[in-house]
Amino acid sequence: MATSGDETTAVRGTFGFNAPAEVVFGVLTDPDRATRWLPVGVTAEPAPGGRLLVRGGGHRAEYDVDIDPDRLEVRWRPATGTGPHGSARVGDAPAGGSEVSAEVRAPLDEDRLRRLLGETVTHLRRDVEDNFNAG
Template sequence: MPLSSVSLDDTLVVTWSVRAPAESVWSVLTDATRQSQWLGAVLESEPRPGGTLVVDHGDGYLCRSSIIELEAPRRLLMTWEFPDEPRSRVAITLDETADEVLVELVHAGLGDLADSYAAGWMTHLTYLEAAVHGSPVPWSQFWMLHATITALYDAQSPSLP
């Protein structure tokens, strides 16, 4: 697993490394036709400041986001809002090195929900990496992978970097 680090309090920070150019990662992050390979069923996607992103995470459970900042191929900042949760913010920053891209995902404003989001974002980042490499993971595998990551995270969380 290319997980580099995880930290949380009321903000979750996950750093993930992907061996690919930043433009390839950016395309999967922001291209409406590719976002569904890592985030869920995208119903609406306007990748521009002021644009909207609506994702169905299954059975009509919708997350609505407003794009606040979009700086290709480096930074995406958006709101994150499920109907039964307070509005929060997700920032995704790409930092390209010679042979990889460090993807830093910062989900702020989660409060007590921060820990519950950790395995979910790690699962989504696994899907992101697979999509970048041209091997999208079937959505039918999401909850099984999520359960595995949750078990590993729960067992290792005191010793994670």
């Protein structure tokens, strides 16, 4: 589902993983692993104050990241100004797997935003599988 307004587009989706919710959430919220699952050309590193410094396409922004471990939910938003923001919640799924329900809002067209979210999920799945299979 996508909606537009205030010059941003929102894209939502639910994606299955073959690992327990806690493993997926751990990878998703580890700031040292973020670059592994972000779209190609986007990097992230921990910044002072619990923020995340994100670079990509000639842009640089610090993000506030709110993590709720009890709900397995994470939200991110630019520390100053406007820009891409969103949330993800991880839940249990049948057979020991999990699902990530994500929403991303950005000043991009819907097709591009869907592609970026899809690329992110593909990279996250790979990183989760690498982490889960490593033990």
